[in-house]
Amino acid sequence: MDQYAGVTVNGSTLVQYVAPRADDLVALFRVDLDGVATMVAVNPYIAEIVSSTPQREGWYDYANDIHDTLLSGGTGDRMIEIAASLTMVLIVTGMYPWWPRRPSKAGRLAAPPMPCDMPLWQGAVLVGLALSLAFPMAGITLVTVLALDYLVISRIPVLRRLGS
Structure with missing residues (x-):
């Protein structure tokens, strides 16, 4: 089947094969040509090419690129890490005064009862x-x-x- 995947991008080389995870799914091949990776979906029963798309051209990659540029590299990553750390500190410091007042009959985490x-x-x-x-x-x-x-x-x- 790899020769069929190579036909999609003429002159390309097979780099990766992902076997179908179920009987009704396609086999995936990654073929490279001049540094451009292309994913080719092949029907494993009749060796028919179902679809072919450049590897880094999907919606996930588009959203990932937007978030990478908006976070401004290392500075943005550090800001996100600081915000996440402070969120954890807020959770822990909020649990400290809440724990003695938690409802005993609730049997789970719950807010204190609202006064009537x-x-x-x-x-x-x-x-x-x-x-x-x-x-x-x-x-x-x-x-x-x-x-x-x-x-x-x-x-x-x-x-x-x-x-x-």
Whole structure:
């Protein structure tokens, strides 16, 4: 079957073979020509080429390239590592005061029971905190700022001068 994979990219050399993991899956071949790797999917029963694509041209590779360039190399990696480490510290330091107050009848990790006599303003604060966390995660904050800029700031001369 490797001769069929080599036909897809004429003059190429077979570098890797990945056997089908099930009876109804294709066999994968990696062939190289002048430093360009191509993955070729071959039907193992009739030796028919099902598809052929350059190895580093998929959606995963595209997303990986975007994240590599956005993280700005080593500095971005260090920032991510620091953020992950601080997140772990926050989890551990949050567990310390929570552990003695955890519900004993829950039988699992759970939040402390909510008091029945909580004032309305505290409930509103909790809703506000939840929304303030949800909006940045969904990108709604950016859309809101851009809409505010377009609808309000750009139409009022005094504000337009302050923004520029």
